Amino acid sequence: MADYIKTFQDELKTLDTKLAGNSAFEQFEAKTKLPKSYGVLGGASLYLLLIFINVGGIGEILANFAGFALPAYYSLIALKTTDKNDDTELLTYWVVFAFLSVVEFWSKAILYWIPFYWFMKTVVLLYLALPQTKGASYVYNMILMPLSDKYIKIHPSKTDEIGSKMENLAPKGKTTGFSTHGI
Incomplete structure:
Protein backbone atom coordinates (compact mmCIF):
# COMPACT_ATOMS: atom_id res chain seq x y z
CA MET A 1 0.00 0.00 0.00
CA ALA A 2 2.88 2.33 0.77
CA ASP A 3 4.13 1.84 -2.80
CA TYR A 4 0.80 3.03 -4.22
CA ILE A 5 0.85 6.13 -2.02
CA LYS A 6 4.42 6.97 -3.05
CA THR A 7 3.56 6.45 -6.73
CA PHE A 8 0.49 8.68 -6.34
CA GLN A 9 2.56 11.40 -4.64
CA ASP A 10 5.19 11.17 -7.39
CA GLU A 11 2.48 11.59 -10.02
CA LEU A 12 1.16 14.66 -8.18
CA LYS A 13 4.65 16.18 -8.18
CA THR A 14 4.97 15.46 -11.91
CA LEU A 15 1.60 17.12 -12.51
CA ASP A 16 2.70 20.16 -10.48
CA THR A 17 5.78 20.43 -12.68
CA LYS A 18 3.70 20.21 -15.86
CA LEU A 19 1.30 22.89 -14.58
CA ALA A 20 4.11 25.33 -13.76
CA GLY A 21 3.64 28.49 -15.77
CA ASN A 22 -0.14 28.05 -16.18
CA SER A 23 -1.55 31.32 -14.87
CA ALA A 24 -4.85 29.88 -13.62
CA PHE A 25 -3.12 27.19 -11.57
CA GLU A 26 -0.46 29.64 -10.38
CA GLN A 27 -3.26 31.86 -9.03
CA PHE A 28 -4.93 28.84 -7.42
CA GLU A 29 -1.66 27.94 -5.67
CA ALA A 30 -1.02 31.53 -4.54
CA LYS A 31 -4.52 32.04 -3.13
CA THR A 32 -5.04 28.65 -1.48
CA LYS A 33 -1.43 27.78 -0.57
CA LEU A 34 -2.14 24.29 -1.98
CA PRO A 35 -0.22 22.59 -4.78
CA LYS A 36 -1.58 23.05 -8.30
CA SER A 37 -2.23 19.32 -8.59
CA TYR A 38 -4.80 19.59 -5.78
CA GLY A 39 -6.79 21.99 -7.97
CA VAL A 40 -6.82 19.39 -10.75
CA LEU A 41 -7.84 16.65 -8.29
CA GLY A 42 -10.57 18.86 -6.85
CA GLY A 43 -11.93 19.74 -10.29
CA ALA A 44 -11.88 16.12 -11.45
CA SER A 45 -13.54 15.00 -8.21
CA LEU A 46 -16.28 17.62 -8.59
CA TYR A 47 -16.79 16.61 -12.22
CA LEU A 48 -17.17 12.93 -11.29
CA LEU A 49 -19.41 13.79 -8.33
CA LEU A 50 -21.75 15.75 -10.60
CA ILE A 51 -21.94 12.77 -12.95
CA PHE A 52 -22.47 10.40 -10.02
CA ILE A 53 -25.40 12.33 -8.49
CA ASN A 54 -26.77 13.37 -11.93
CA VAL A 55 -28.64 16.45 -10.75
CA GLY A 56 -31.01 17.66 -13.46
CA ILE A 152 -17.38 -7.50 -44.08
CA LYS A 153 -14.96 -8.81 -46.66
CA ILE A 154 -12.52 -6.36 -48.25
CA HIS A 155 -10.21 -7.44 -51.01
CA PRO A 156 -6.73 -5.84 -51.19
CA SER A 157 -7.41 -4.50 -54.68
CA LYS A 158 -10.45 -2.60 -53.38
CA THR A 159 -8.47 -0.89 -50.60
CA ASP A 160 -5.86 0.28 -53.13
CA GLU A 161 -8.64 1.63 -55.34
CA ILE A 162 -10.31 3.46 -52.44
CA GLY A 163 -6.98 4.95 -51.31
CA SER A 164 -6.10 6.27 -54.75
CA LYS A 165 -9.58 7.79 -55.20
CA MET A 166 -9.30 9.59 -51.85
CA GLU A 167 -5.84 10.95 -52.72
CA ASN A 168 -7.18 12.25 -56.06
CA LEU A 169 -9.84 14.28 -54.22
CA ALA A 170 -7.22 16.65 -52.80
CA PRO A 171 -6.07 19.51 -55.02
CA LYS A 172 -2.47 18.99 -56.18
CA GLY A 173 0.10 20.64 -53.95
CA LYS A 174 -2.23 20.98 -50.97
CA THR A 175 -2.51 18.78 -47.92
CA THR A 176 -5.84 17.79 -46.46
CA GLY A 177 -4.72 15.99 -43.33
CA PHE A 178 -6.00 12.77 -44.90
CA SER A 179 -3.53 9.96 -45.27
CA THR A 180 -4.26 6.46 -46.46
CA HIS A 181 -1.21 5.05 -44.62
CA GLY A 182 -0.89 2.33 -47.18
CA ILE A 183 -4.56 1.31 -47.28
Missing part, protein backbone atom coordinates in the same frame (compact mmCIF):
# COMPACT_ATOMS: atom_id res chain seq x y z
CA GLY A 57 -29.66 15.19 -15.98
CA ILE A 58 -26.23 16.83 -16.04
CA GLY A 59 -24.60 13.41 -15.71
CA GLU A 60 -25.50 12.54 -19.30
CA ILE A 61 -23.94 15.71 -20.71
CA LEU A 62 -20.79 15.40 -18.62
CA ALA A 63 -20.38 11.68 -19.39
CA ASN A 64 -20.66 12.29 -23.13
CA PHE A 65 -18.31 15.27 -22.88
CA ALA A 66 -15.71 13.12 -21.11
CA GLY A 67 -15.96 10.57 -23.90
CA PHE A 68 -15.62 13.24 -26.58
CA ALA A 69 -13.29 16.01 -25.37
CA LEU A 70 -10.08 14.10 -24.64
CA PRO A 71 -10.18 11.88 -27.76
CA ALA A 72 -11.10 14.92 -29.89
CA TYR A 73 -8.08 16.77 -28.50
CA TYR A 74 -5.80 13.81 -29.23
CA SER A 75 -7.33 13.47 -32.70
CA LEU A 76 -6.58 17.10 -33.56
CA ILE A 77 -2.97 16.55 -32.52
CA ALA A 78 -2.78 13.26 -34.45
CA LEU A 79 -3.98 14.96 -37.63
CA LYS A 80 -0.84 17.10 -37.52
CA THR A 81 1.59 14.20 -37.13
CA THR A 82 2.83 11.65 -39.63
CA ASP A 83 2.80 8.80 -37.11
CA LYS A 84 0.42 6.04 -38.21
CA ASN A 85 0.11 4.48 -34.74
CA ASP A 86 -1.74 7.38 -33.11
CA ASP A 87 -4.08 7.58 -36.11
CA THR A 88 -4.88 3.87 -35.79
CA GLU A 89 -5.50 4.10 -32.04
CA LEU A 90 -7.79 7.09 -32.40
CA LEU A 91 -9.69 5.67 -35.35
CA THR A 92 -10.20 2.51 -33.32
CA TYR A 93 -11.53 4.62 -30.43
CA TRP A 94 -14.00 6.47 -32.66
CA VAL A 95 -15.26 3.20 -34.16
CA VAL A 96 -15.81 1.73 -30.68
CA PHE A 97 -17.37 5.00 -29.45
CA ALA A 98 -19.80 5.05 -32.40
CA PHE A 99 -20.67 1.39 -31.86
CA LEU A 100 -21.40 1.99 -28.17
CA SER A 101 -23.44 5.11 -29.02
CA VAL A 102 -25.65 3.11 -31.37
CA VAL A 103 -26.07 0.32 -28.81
CA GLU A 104 -26.89 2.91 -26.15
CA PHE A 105 -29.45 4.61 -28.40
CA TRP A 106 -31.35 1.40 -29.01
CA SER A 107 -31.24 0.25 -25.38
CA LYS A 108 -31.70 3.57 -23.58
CA ALA A 109 -34.96 2.56 -21.95
CA ILE A 110 -33.22 -0.37 -20.27
CA LEU A 111 -30.02 1.50 -19.41
CA TYR A 112 -31.81 4.17 -17.41
CA TRP A 113 -32.78 1.51 -14.89
CA ILE A 114 -29.12 0.81 -14.10
CA PRO A 115 -28.09 2.77 -10.99
CA PHE A 116 -25.28 5.28 -11.62
CA TYR A 117 -25.28 4.47 -15.32
CA TRP A 118 -23.70 7.80 -16.36
CA PHE A 119 -20.89 7.41 -13.85
CA MET A 120 -20.15 3.89 -15.11
CA LYS A 121 -20.33 5.12 -18.70
CA THR A 122 -17.79 7.85 -17.90
CA VAL A 123 -15.39 5.32 -16.38
CA VAL A 124 -15.77 3.04 -19.42
CA LEU A 125 -15.28 5.90 -21.89
CA LEU A 126 -12.16 7.08 -20.07
CA TYR A 127 -10.85 3.50 -20.08
CA LEU A 128 -11.45 3.37 -23.83
CA ALA A 129 -10.00 6.83 -24.52
CA LEU A 130 -6.82 6.94 -22.46
CA PRO A 131 -3.75 5.94 -24.44
CA GLN A 132 -2.25 4.26 -21.37
CA THR A 133 -5.04 1.67 -21.15
CA LYS A 134 -5.53 0.96 -24.88
CA GLY A 135 -9.09 0.02 -23.95
CA ALA A 136 -10.54 0.82 -27.38
CA SER A 137 -8.05 -1.54 -29.04
CA TYR A 138 -8.99 -4.28 -26.61
CA VAL A 139 -12.74 -3.89 -27.23
CA TYR A 140 -12.18 -3.66 -30.97
CA ASN A 141 -9.98 -6.76 -31.12
CA MET A 142 -12.22 -8.84 -28.84
CA ILE A 143 -15.69 -7.81 -30.07
CA LEU A 144 -15.84 -5.61 -33.16
CA MET A 145 -13.11 -7.16 -35.29
CA PRO A 146 -14.57 -10.69 -35.06
CA LEU A 147 -18.00 -9.26 -35.95
CA SER A 148 -16.67 -7.21 -38.85
CA ASP A 149 -14.53 -10.09 -40.16
CA LYS A 150 -17.63 -12.25 -40.19
CA TYR A 151 -19.76 -9.82 -42.21
